[in-house]
Amino acid sequence: MYHSTALHGLLSESPEAARAHVWLYDRANIYDSIYKLVARTSGSAPNDALEHARTDKFLLNPTDLDWTTAKICRVLQHYEVKWPGAISNGSIIPMFLDFEHKVLAAYQREYGPGNLKKGIAPFEGKTIDDMARYELNRVFRELGSKFDSKSAEERRKIAEQLYENLKDLPPDVQAKIRESTGIDRISIDAIMKSGSIAAIGTTLVGTVGFAGFAAYSSLSAFIAAAAGLAGMTLPFGVYTFAASALAMVANPFFWLLPLLGGGYFFVNRANRMIRSALAPIIVSTAIVAGSDDTAVSVDMTEWVEHVKSIKSRSASPSERQKEYLKNMFVGLV
DSSP: OOOOHHHHHHHHSOHHHHHHHHHHHHTOSHHHHHHHHHHTOOOOOOSOHHHHHHHTTOOSSOOHHHHHHHHHHHHHHHTTOOOOSSOSHHHHHHHHHHHHHHHHHHHHHHHSGGGOBTTBOOOOOOSHHHHHHHHHHHHHHHHHHHHHTSOHHHHHHHHHHHHHHHTTSOHHHHHHHHHHHTOSSOOHHHHHSTTHHHHHHHHHHHHHTTSOOOOHHHHHHHHHHHTTOTTOSSHHHHHHIIIIIGGGGSSHHHHHHIIIIIHHHHHHHHHHHHHHHHHHHHHHHHHHHHHOTTOOOOOHHHHHHHHHHHHHHTSSOOHHHHHHHHHHSTTTO
């Protein structure tokens, strides 16, 4: 029995999704951002989990639960939530309720009535479900703007990819998309029209709600295609990292400061800002995953026992093992 929406979602997300987010989060820093801008790469996670583990000096044979736990460790650390001294089912739930409170509070500070963003209605939600819905709608608005700014040739290529994803959605969802966009039928030409991406995306979020969305992979693929990142692993996070976080380092003055003497404090603050742009979306994907009534969630007790085993392994490891555990399970070990 789950008593935390966030915990249920995080344990419902696929291990590959969690692994992709671990890769993204660990590279959400100013120097990797500059590299991605210069090299014009999205920096997606390797398809091979073992290659990922070797690259980042993690456990050499991570299990699915290891990747899930690694993502959980990172989002807890980002929102400054501490693990309980004695880990149990009873102590984990209050920790995640505290996590939800901090996520919501941070989001309200960023997007609430007291900090209005141009062209965006303020966030006035009261729950983490509300936050996830608002965040996904915000992403689609950004996607629409990005799509509309591309050349006709680029838009057609993307529209072709989007059409492949949309044509397989349930008929009732397609009907709502047609209604929201004012088109007679979903086609490549209709998708190419200005404003269609945002309308389609927000309709998808509103239609599926968070009470039973069985087309999670279709929604992910839709966002990837709209962002021009088809084929990427878990493109929710890839897109947000590329479009939101990197926007801050597009100005050379911003990223030259630490190189010219801005120092550790500036770099650390910039890294925090970049990760703060990424964190809400990787939490939101977990909320969506938890709402999929076809998803198979990890049993909470099974996961708690796994966390306890990680703590046990960290009690007297070799130096190399200790390094691997600390790298993979930040804040826990």
